[in-house]
Amino acid sequence: MQDTKAKLLIRNATLADVADIVALSRRVYAAELSYSPQQVRGQINNFPEGVFVAVYDGKIVGYCVTCIVEERIARRQHTWHEISGGGFSSRHNPDGDYLYGLDVSVDPDYRRLRIGQRFYRARRELCRRLELKGIMFGGRMSGYQRRRRDYPDPEAYLE
Numbered sequence: 001m002q003d004t005k006a007k008l009l010i011r012n013a014t015l016a017d018v019a020d021i022v023a024l025s026r027r028v029y030a031a032e033l034s035y036s037p038q039q040v041r042g043q044i045n046n047f048p049e050g051v052f053v054a055v056y057d058g059k060i061v062g063y064c065v066t067c068i069v070e071e072r073i074a075r076r077q078h079t080w081h082e083i084s085g086g087g088f089s090s091r092h093n094p095d096g097d098y099l100y101g102l103d104v105s106v107d108p109d110y111r112r113l114r115i116g117q118r119f120y121r122a123r124r125e126l127c128r129r130l131e132l133k134g135i136m137f138g139g140r141m142s143g144y145q146r147r148r149r150d151y152p153d154p155e156a157y158l159e
Contacts, residue, residue, distance in 0.1 A: 010118045013044055013051040013063070020060040021053065028105040030146060035087060042088030043067075049130075050092075050099070052122050054106070054115045061110040064119035065102045066126070067092035074098050074136045099127045101137040 013021060018040045025034035043065050044051050054062030067089045073096075074083070084102045085091040101123060106115045127135050151157035 007057065008113060008115070008118070009055045010052055010062075010115075010122050011055065012048060013040075013053045014048075015041060015044055017053055017060060018044070021063050024060055024063055024105060024107055027107055039087040042085075042090060046085075046089040046092045047094075049126060050089075052119055054110075054113075054118065056110055056113070061107040061113075062115040062119065063103070063105045064122070065089065066099050066123055067102060068096040068130070068132065069093055069098055069100045069136075070095075071097040071133065074100055097133045099123060099130070099132050099135045101135060 018037050021040045022035055022037050025040075028034075047067050050066035050068070052062075052064040053060045054064075067084070069083065069091060070093055073091070080102070081087070083091060083100060089102065104116050104119050123135055147157060
């Protein structure tokens with residue numbers, strides 16, 4: 001008897017995944033905030049070990065991107081755009097001290113599968129393997145673009 005239970009796999013993204021990652025990004029973020037194919041290719045090319053996808057029954061349902069940065073850069077005030085190199089991970093520095101979590105995206109139809117938790121586990125394993133000092137996080141506020149007029153101050157939106 002064949003096992004028909006769906007399988008969830010976390011693996012590194014490849015350039016063959018770009019179109020599916022962009023489509024996922026468009027489902028998760030507003031169109032103007034979704035990743036372009038060029039940004040995703042840049043992320044993978046700049047740090048392939050730090051870009052993960054969640055695959056459920058052969059479909060990409062989650063995406064996670066990280067880079068390595070120097071401690072002095074990660075600890076000073078910065079925007080997501082600055083630290084991510086415009087979304088391309090061009091600030092990635094293999095000689096840096098910290099793994100920096102830029103984004104985690106999960107298809108709304110596949111939430112509650114603990115995909116985010118699995119991504120964080122993959123990041124921890126990567127951090128240990130590379131013998132970095134730790135992990136820092138940043139990211140975009142999902143849904144903020146649609147409510148920006150109501151909450152011009154991002155802090156008020158978070159509350």
